[in-house]
Amino acid sequence: MSNSTPKAAISPRRDEDFPEWYQQVIRAAELAEPSDVRGCMVIRPWGYGIWENMQRQLDALIRATGHRNAYFPLFIPLSYFAKEAEHVEGFAKECAVVTHYRLKLDEEAGLVPDPESKLTEPLIVRPTSETIIGASYAKWVQSYRDLPILINQWCNIVRWEMRTRLFLRTTEFLWQEGHTVHETETEAREETKRMLGVYETFVRERCAIPVFAGLKSDSEKFPGAVETMALEAMVQDRKAIQAGTSHFLGQNFARASGIQFQTREGKQEFGWTTSWGMTTRMVGTVVMAHGDDDGVVLPPRIAPTHIVILPITTREETRANVLETCDRLAAELRAKRFLDDVVIEVEVDRRDLGGGVKNWEWIKKGVPLRVEIGPRDLEKNSVTVSRRDQPVKNKESMRLDEFTARAPEILVSIQDSLHTHAKEFRDANTHEINSKKDFYDFFTAKNPSKPEIHGGFALAHWNGSREIEEQIKDDLKVTIRVIPLDDSSEPGQCIFTGEPSARRVVWAKSY
RNA sequence: CGGGGCGUAGCUUAGCUUGGUAGAGCGCGUGGUUUGGGACCACGAGGUCGGAGGUUCAAAUCCUCUCGCCCCGACCA
Numbered sequence A: 001m002s003n004s005t006p007k008a009a010i011s012p013r014r015d016e017d018f019p020e021w022y023q024q025v026i027r028a029a030e031l032a033e034p035s036d037v038r039g040c041m042v043i044r045p046w047g048y049g050i051w052e053n054m055q056r057q058l059d060a061l062i063r064a065t066g067h068r069n070a071y072f073p074l075f076i077p078l079s080y081f082a083k084e085a086e087h088v089e090g091f092a093k094e095c096a097v098v099t100h101y102r103l104k105l106d107e108e109a110g111l112v113p114d115p116e117s118k119l120t121e122p123l124i125v126r127p128t129s130e131t132i133i134g135a136s137y138a139k140w141v142q143s144y145r146d147l148p149i150l151i152n153q154w155c156n157i158v159r160w161e162m163r164t165r166l167f168l169r170t171t172e173f174l175w176q177e178g179h180t181v182h183e184t185e186t187e188a189r190e191e192t193k194r195m196l197g198v199y200e201t202f203v204r205e206r207c208a209i210p211v212f213a214g215l216k217s218d219s220e221k222f223p224g225a226v227e228t229m230a231l232e233a234m235v236q237d238r239k240a241i242q243a244g245t246s247h248f249l250g251q252n253f254a255r256a257s258g259i260q261f262q263t264r265e266g267k268q269e270f271g272w273t274t275s276w277g278m279t280t281r282m283v284g285t286v287v288m289a290h291g292d293d294d295g296v297v298l299p300p301r302i303a304p305t306h307i308v309i310l311p312i313t314t315r316e317e318t319r320a321n322v323l324e325t326c327d328r329l330a331a332e333l334r335a336k337r338f339l340d341d342v343v344i345e346v347e348v349d350r351r352d353l354g355g356g357v358k359n360w361e362w363i364k365k366g367v368p369l370r371v372e373i374g375p376r377d378l379e380k381n382s383v384t385v386s387r388r389d390q391p392v393k394n395k396e397s398m399r400l401d402e403f404t405a406r407a408p409e410i411l412v413s414i415q416d417s418l419h420t421h422a423k424e425f426r427d428a429n430t431h432e433i434n435s436k437k438d439f440y441d442f443f444t445a446k447n448p449s450k451p452e453i454h455g456g457f458a459l460a461h462w463n464g465s466r467e468i469e470e471q472i473k474d475d476l477k478v479t480i481r482v483i484p485l486d487d488s489s490e491p492g493q494c495i496f497t498g499e500p501s502a503r504r505v506v507w508a509k510s511y
Numbered sequence B: 001c002g003g004g005g006c007g008u009a010g011c012u013u014a015g016c017u018u019g020g021u022a023g024a025g026c027g028c029g030u031g032g033u034u035u036g037g038g039a040c041c042a043c044g045a046g047g048u049c050g051g052a053g054g055u056u057c058a059a060a061u062c063c064u065c066u067c068g069c070c071c072c073g074a075c076c077a
Helices: A018-028 A045-064 A085-094 A130-140 A185-206 A252-257 A281-290 A316-334 A355-365 A375-380 A400-428 A436-442 A466-476
Strands: A032-034 A041-043 A075-077 A097-100 A103-106 A110-113 A118-125 A149-158 A172-182 A212-215 A227-234 A240-248 A260-262 A268-270 A272-279 A307-311 A346-348 A369-373 A382-387 A396-399 A430-432 A457-461 A479-484 A504-508
Touching (some): A018 A032, A018 A281, A041 A045, A045 A149, A045 A172, A045 A281, A075 A130, A085 A252, A130 A149, A130 A172, A130 A252, A130 A272, A185 A212, A185 A227, A185 A240, A185 A272, A227 A281, A227 A400, A227 A479, A240 A281, A307 A355, A316 A369, A316 A400, A369 A375, A375 A382, A382 A400, A396 A400, A400 A430, A436 A457
Parallel strands (some): A307 A346, A430 A457
Antiparallel strands (some): A032 A041, A075 A118, A103 A110, A172 A272, A212 A479, A227 A240, A260 A268, A382 A396
């Protein structure tokens, strides 16, 4: 076999067809697969392991900010859901509705919902839980002394989407939704911002993805919210993807659900609520942000396995010795920690498979470190180490004890390099744009029939009007992703109208 | 839900225009040869050609309906 032109493990390459590449990666890495249920996916152990890591770590951050987990019903009575007008308008189109509670065997039609069992009031499957949680909060909140209420829930939700894509948009997905009630507007606004900050930390530190944090424009905000804040990440086709949102709900939902309390002055007032969420979409975001033409590349902090040890047992006489060395190394590594407290997960792959096949499987799955140990390593008391953030052919021979000692710092170095790389990519494709023509050029593919990867984030002045947003969306499929919170931008003129603009906003095509 | 494309073995697919009841590569199993590597050889398992109806002596191939998937649009985390 000639290896002069190394072939990539995933076909097509990212630059050939990004959406298809994405699907192939998800499959090759065994993250998930489409299920027999329309629009729903099966999350396989490797993909679910990534989610569990995200979940565990984000959960710790959520707890550290004073929130506690609870669980509310999957089903929401239609009348509860109907209470907030904007909310209904936003979600009604994608609600699964439960109308019966029993099946019946019909002669002709087979198993059908029993007409006798029709619910007097239909239930909807939660697309989000503001209204059902609000009903509980209304009971729990009597006095300002009951506030704040700081609760989070991990659950599945259902949004009946037209088009689905593994992890990025499925009918059912997993997420975390925080719901809080506060005594004052200020507190609630602070909470909204605090949780956005938690997400920002999580996404940057753990997922190694840089983001722009900011406000959504009115047209993009959560149905029923006063203000929505979001994080926007850039993935490798230069499109934006939302990586966590936090909503200041004002008193809208409190009014709808009757969350009222007696103030310090003895008056009745509606509570100030917030909600915030992050979903399994983050798994897809990591794939698209860090993956390469050989598959997934996982940041160590969310990888289910950090180090895979590949015994080279081609010679029978050294086999036992090699395996024993592998097990010993695994045990030593497992006893270590990186970044102070992260347990190192190690797997010795002793499956009876061709070495090359095994190696490539782990490459496609994105394990941060691969370590080969064979007879030649035994003689030299060394190991052969490959980092997933470096080309497949780069192998480094290292003394065994040196590797054991350095493994934690190598993992940290991979974590850092992924973030640096993602940030460089994001920054290289983020441009200040100062004229309408440049803007249109920036977001127009050179090859309209088969658009190449183009565009990116445009930082441009905007007059704040919805009409302009809609115009741009119609023309280019580009939207305002976020109005950044930082105040680094100078005032200027809207590039579309020439009107005054307080600051630049982030524009992009998005998922 | 609109526009386009596609459903043939686990995956990728040939065959369909010009009907004659399936062929390949990869993967899988067994045996052997190899061995720091996604190897090679031999043998083998696996398909009611998405489903239903129709035309026909005969349908993967033609017709009708239906289901599902992918891409683009509308909508969204």
